[in-house]
Amino acid sequence: MIDASVVGSLDLVLKELGKVTERDYIAAYERRLQSFMAQMTATNVDAAVLTFGAEVPWLIGYEPMPLERVTALVLRHNEAPVLLVPEIEAPRVRTRGDLFELLPWREGADPFELLERRLQGAREIVVSDRGWSAWTLTLMERLDPSTRFQRASLLSTPIRRKKDDVEMLTLAAAAAAADEVALLLQGGEIRFRGRTERDLSDEIGRRLVAFGHRHMNFAIVGSGPNSASPHHEASDRTMESGDFVVCDFGGTFCVNDEPGYCSDTTRTFSIGEPLVESRELFEVLYRSQETVRRDLRPGMTLEAADQLARSVIDEGGFGDYFIHRLGHGIGLEEHEEPYLAPGVSGTLEAGDAFSIEPGIYLSGRLGARIEDIAVATEDGVISLNTSPRTLTVVD
Numbered sequence: 404m405i406d407a408s409v410v411g412s413l414d415l416v417l418k419e420l421g422k423v424t425e426r427d428y429i430a431a432y433e434r435r436l437q438s439f440m441a442q443m444t445a446t447n448v449d450a451a452v453l454t455f456g457a458e459v460p461w462l463i464g465y466e467p468m469p470l471e472r473v474t475a476l477v478l479r480h481n482e483a484p485v486l487l488v489p490e491i492e493a494p495r496v497r498t499r500g501d502l503f504e505l506l507p508w509r510e511g512a513d514p515f516e517l518l519e520r521r522l523q524g525a526r527e528i529v530v531s532d533r534g535w536s537a538w539t540l541t542l543m544e545r546l547d548p549s550t551r552f553q554r555a556s557l558l559s560t561p562i563r564r565k566k567d568d569v570e571m572l573t574l575a576a577a578a579a580a581a582d583e584v585a586l587l588l589q590g591g592e593i594r595f596r597g598r599t600e601r602d603l604s605d606e607i608g609r610r611l612v613a614f615g616h617r618h619m620n621f622a623i624v625g626s627g628p629n630s631a632s633p634h635h636e637a638s639d640r641t642m643e644s645g646d647f648v649v650c651d652f653g654g655t656f657c658v659n660d661e662p663g664y665c666s667d668t669t670r671t672f673s674i675g676e677p678l679v680e681s682r683e684l685f686e687v688l689y690r691s692q693e694t695v696r697r698d699l700r701p702g703m704t705l706e707a708a709d710q711l712a713r714s715v716i717d718e719g720g721f722g723d724y725f726i727h728r729l730g731h732g733i734g735l736e737e738h739e740e741p742y743l744a745p746g747v748s749g750t751l752e753a754g755d756a757f758s759i760e761p762g763i764y765l766s767g768r769l770g771a772r773i774e775d776i777a778v779a780t781e782d783g784v785i786s787l788n789t790s791p792r793t794l795t796v797v798d
Contacts (some may be wrong), residue, residue: 409572436463438562564740574666623651625770651774677794696784702750728743
């Protein structure tokens with residue numbers, strides 16, 4: 404599990420990640436393949452055809468380009484994994500020794516014919532949730548009509564949820580890099596007043612990349628009445644005195660040329676001193692997020708975790724204005740299992756990585772949100788984001 408002493412320091416986390424060798428990564432991929440194959444055995448699945456989404460990079464460290472040419476990782480019992488790729492993409496693949504067999508297909512060939520051969524006799528097949536539906540439909544036409552297809556996430560989610568030590572360190576690095584941007588915003592080194600939301604969003608994206616992200620995934624900047632829209636798309640509105648500004652941003656952070664893990668943090672700002680009503684709203688929100696960070700424990704139901712935050716906001720009189728779930732899982736994908744929300748079954752487990760992000764939104768007027776990425780350990784919950792969570796007053 405992650406050493407809490409390195410959390411919050413990008414330099415310290417990167418130093419720890421620098422100790423991870425190629426052999427360590429290969430061993431991790433081997434364990435993941437073994438776990439996935441064990442799931443296939445336990446669920447009587449004959450084959451897996453994995454294309455786009457998180458499974459392929461998680462299992463073998465290769466991220467397929469989401470193009471029209473077929474790329475597929477094929478898994479069968481008692482056979483070596485095979486990565487079918489267009490010949491044009493083969494130079495991008497790190498083969499990792501004998502972790503898997505690389506099978507390039509030449510332009511003009513029929514990749515589905517190659518897949519047919521590999522899938523002979525398979526009657527239960529799982530395919531990537533985020534793969535092209537056209538590819539699955541083609542396989543359904545080509546294979547025996549009795550062949551059944553299922554979602555690969557039914558097998559991968561239970562094991563992919565539990566982050567290993569390297570995954571947690573990479574998430575900690577992503578969070579620390581995002582915090583560096585948050586600290587610049589909070590320290591007054593990035594101007595708010597007189598700028599458009601879009602201009603500030605663009606700068607946040609550039610700063611994320613400057614601190615080591617491969618790319619920005621999103622940079623929500625909602626000011627004034629737009630702060631009440633949780634997924635507001637940055638506009639040409641000019642930020643001005645009296646505005647609340649919600650900045651929610653994240654990207655994909657990569658180390659050692661391995662697949663990237665996501666950051667996601669939200670901080671709220673006031674341009675000039677806020678009105679009393681605005682400050683009272685934020686104080687309720689702050690208590691809610693602090694309560695969750697203090698009291699959340701592994702073994703708690705995901706619904707009860709959400710209720711921790713919701714009860715404080717209800718007591719503060721803003722219950723009708725908390726309009727989304729408390730949080731979502733995060734890893735190779737921005738949103739993945741587990742989801743901390745009303746009506747969701749299951750419990751928080753050691754190894755989970757997830758957001759803690761209560762929000763309050765008065766439609767057309769103002770809104771606020773505080774978001775950290777956290778990981779659950781055997782001993783409790785650690786917030787990977789450490790930048791100040793209090794309302795920051797900026798010029």
